[in-house]
Amino acid sequence: MSGRPLPCEVREIGSLFLFEKLSPEQLARLCREGRVESFEAGPVYTEGEPATCFYVMLEGTVAVFRRVGGEDVEVSRTSQRGVYAGAMQAYIGDRVRQVYTNSVRATAPTRFFVLPADTFASIMREWFPMAVHLLEGLFFGAKNTQAVVGQRERLLALGSLSAALTHELNNPAAAAVRATATLRERVAKMRRKLALIAESPFSAEQLASLIDIQDRTAERVAKAPVLSPLEAADREDVLTDWLEDHGIDSGYQLAPAFVQAGLDADWLEQVAAAVGEEILPNAVGWLNYTVETELLMDEIADSATRISQLVDAAKQYSQLDRAPYQVTDVHELLDSTLMMLSAKIGPEIRVVKEYDRTLPRIPSYPAELNQVWTNLIDNAVAAMRGAGGEGTLTVRTARHDERLLVEFRDTGPGVPPAIRDRIFDPFFTTKPVGQGTGLGLDISWRIVVNKHHGALRVESVPGDTRFQVLLPLTAQESGGAPAGTLAGGVPLTPSEEPA
Structure with a gap:
C-alpha cells in the first residue's frame, strides 16, 4: 500500500526515540532517502506480501493483525508515537525470506516515516556494523536453538514410540513363534495318528468319508462364531458329555478346541454316522489334530497380519516414503498415530473414534501433523493416568466453519483456569521433572498455526477437556507456506525489543 507523500522534517x-541519538548528518540522510506518508483509515501493508518498507509511526493509531485459519485476528492496537514495524529484518538480506509477517491497518488518519527496505538495510550495516552482527547472531542463534530443541522433542517422542512399537511387535512375533512350535508338534502327532488309521480296518468308503469330514471341519473352523465365555462354557459341557457317552474318555480335553472351532454335538453325530462306533475314537482324535492345526495357522496368520499392520502404521506415521507436503486423509494419520501409541494408551483407557468420513483430504505436512496428534494424545493419556488411570479418549473429526476440526477429548481433571493461558508457552509443563520438556504444545501450536495457517485451542472443565485443531480445507487457505511466515514483526513500544 502507499499513502499520500508529505514533507520530511529533520x-x-x-x-x-528510535532516532534521537543520531547526528544531524544522519538525520538529514534519513529524510533524504526516506519519506513521510499519510494514510487514511485502512491497510498499510498485508501479511505475506514482500517486505519493501520499514515504518515508524509519527502520529495516529494502528492495529496489528495475524492470519489464523484464513481469518485476520487483531493481536494489538497502539497510538504510541515511534512504534515501528515492517521490514525489520531487511539487514539479513536474502538469507531469510523477506515478507511482512503480519498486517498493519491505520484505524484513524496516521502518518509514518517510511524507509525503503534496501535503504534500511544499508544504513543498518553502515552505521551499526557491530549491532548488525549481534542481531544476526541473535536471530540465527535463536532459530538454530529452536530447531535443535524441536529436534530434541521429536527425538524424545520417537524414542517413546520406538519402545512402544518394539513392545507391540514383540507380542505378535512371540505368539507366532509359540504357535509355530506347537503346530510342528501337532503335525508330528498327526503323522503318527495317520499311521494308526492306516493300520485300522477302514474301508475305502470310511476313509473317503473321514477325509470329506476333515475338509468340512476345516471350513467350519474358518467360519467359527465368537462366543461369550458363558456360551463357550455351556457348549464345552455339552460336548464333554457327548464324547464321554461315546466312549472317549479325554472328552474334557478335546471339547475346548472343538467349541473354539465352531463344532457342536450335531456335527459329531454326523461324524459318528459316517465312520461307525468302532473307529470313532481314532476319527475324533484325527479331527482334533485337524482343528488344532487350523486354529494354530489362524493364530500365525493373525500375528503376521498384526505385524504387517504395525509396520504400515509406522510408515504412515513417519511418512518416510512420502513427500513432506501432500494432500492427506487425516483419518489415516489419526489411525496410524493411535496404533503407534496403543501400548502407551493401555487397556484401561477406552478410545472412541467419532470420524466424519465425508470430510475431504486436505493439503498438509502429514509427518508434522502426526507429531501434533502424538503430543495431544500423550497429554490426554497422562492427564487421565494422573487422575486414577482410567478414562475415555474421544477422537472426533468434523467440518467447522469451512475448516476441518480434529478434536481430542479426555475425561481427566481438566486444565486449571490459572494456567490455561500458559500451556502453549515454551518450556511450560505440569509434568514431574524428567517427564516433560514443556515443548509439546508449543511445537504443536507452531505446526498448526505457523505452518498450516490453522488454529489450536482448548476448552476444559473437570472431566471434559477438549483440544481442538482447526485446519484449512484448501491449499489456497493454507498456502503450503513454509514454517516461520507468521512469526514476529509487531509494532513495538519503547519498552519492547525488536523481534
Whole structure:
C-alpha cells in the first residue's frame, strides 16, 4: 500500500526515540532517502506480501493483525508515537525470506516515516556494523536453538514410540513363534495318528468319508462364531458329555478346541454316522489334530497380519516414503498415530473414534501433523493416568466453519483456569521433572498455526477437556507456506525489543 507523500522534517524525525541519538548528518540522510506518508483509515501493508518498507509511526493509531485459519485476528492496537514495524529484518538480506509477517491497518488518519527496505538495510550495516552482527547472531542463534530443541522433542517422542512399537511387535512375533512350535508338534502327532488309521480296518468308503469330514471341519473352523465365555462354557459341557457317552474318555480335553472351532454335538453325530462306533475314537482324535492345526495357522496368520499392520502404521506415521507436503486423509494419520501409541494408551483407557468420513483430504505436512496428534494424545493419556488411570479418549473429526476440526477429548481433571493461558508457552509443563520438556504444545501450536495457517485451542472443565485443531480445507487457505511466515514483526513500544 502507499499513502499520500508529505514533507520530511529533520526535527520531527529526530524527536523519535528510535532516532534521537543520531547526528544531524544522519538525520538529514534519513529524510533524504526516506519519506513521510499519510494514510487514511485502512491497510498499510498485508501479511505475506514482500517486505519493501520499514515504518515508524509519527502520529495516529494502528492495529496489528495475524492470519489464523484464513481469518485476520487483531493481536494489538497502539497510538504510541515511534512504534515501528515492517521490514525489520531487511539487514539479513536474502538469507531469510523477506515478507511482512503480519498486517498493519491505520484505524484513524496516521502518518509514518517510511524507509525503503534496501535503504534500511544499508544504513543498518553502515552505521551499526557491530549491532548488525549481534542481531544476526541473535536471530540465527535463536532459530538454530529452536530447531535443535524441536529436534530434541521429536527425538524424545520417537524414542517413546520406538519402545512402544518394539513392545507391540514383540507380542505378535512371540505368539507366532509359540504357535509355530506347537503346530510342528501337532503335525508330528498327526503323522503318527495317520499311521494308526492306516493300520485300522477302514474301508475305502470310511476313509473317503473321514477325509470329506476333515475338509468340512476345516471350513467350519474358518467360519467359527465368537462366543461369550458363558456360551463357550455351556457348549464345552455339552460336548464333554457327548464324547464321554461315546466312549472317549479325554472328552474334557478335546471339547475346548472343538467349541473354539465352531463344532457342536450335531456335527459329531454326523461324524459318528459316517465312520461307525468302532473307529470313532481314532476319527475324533484325527479331527482334533485337524482343528488344532487350523486354529494354530489362524493364530500365525493373525500375528503376521498384526505385524504387517504395525509396520504400515509406522510408515504412515513417519511418512518416510512420502513427500513432506501432500494432500492427506487425516483419518489415516489419526489411525496410524493411535496404533503407534496403543501400548502407551493401555487397556484401561477406552478410545472412541467419532470420524466424519465425508470430510475431504486436505493439503498438509502429514509427518508434522502426526507429531501434533502424538503430543495431544500423550497429554490426554497422562492427564487421565494422573487422575486414577482410567478414562475415555474421544477422537472426533468434523467440518467447522469451512475448516476441518480434529478434536481430542479426555475425561481427566481438566486444565486449571490459572494456567490455561500458559500451556502453549515454551518450556511450560505440569509434568514431574524428567517427564516433560514443556515443548509439546508449543511445537504443536507452531505446526498448526505457523505452518498450516490453522488454529489450536482448548476448552476444559473437570472431566471434559477438549483440544481442538482447526485446519484449512484448501491449499489456497493454507498456502503450503513454509514454517516461520507468521512469526514476529509487531509494532513495538519503547519498552519492547525488536523481534
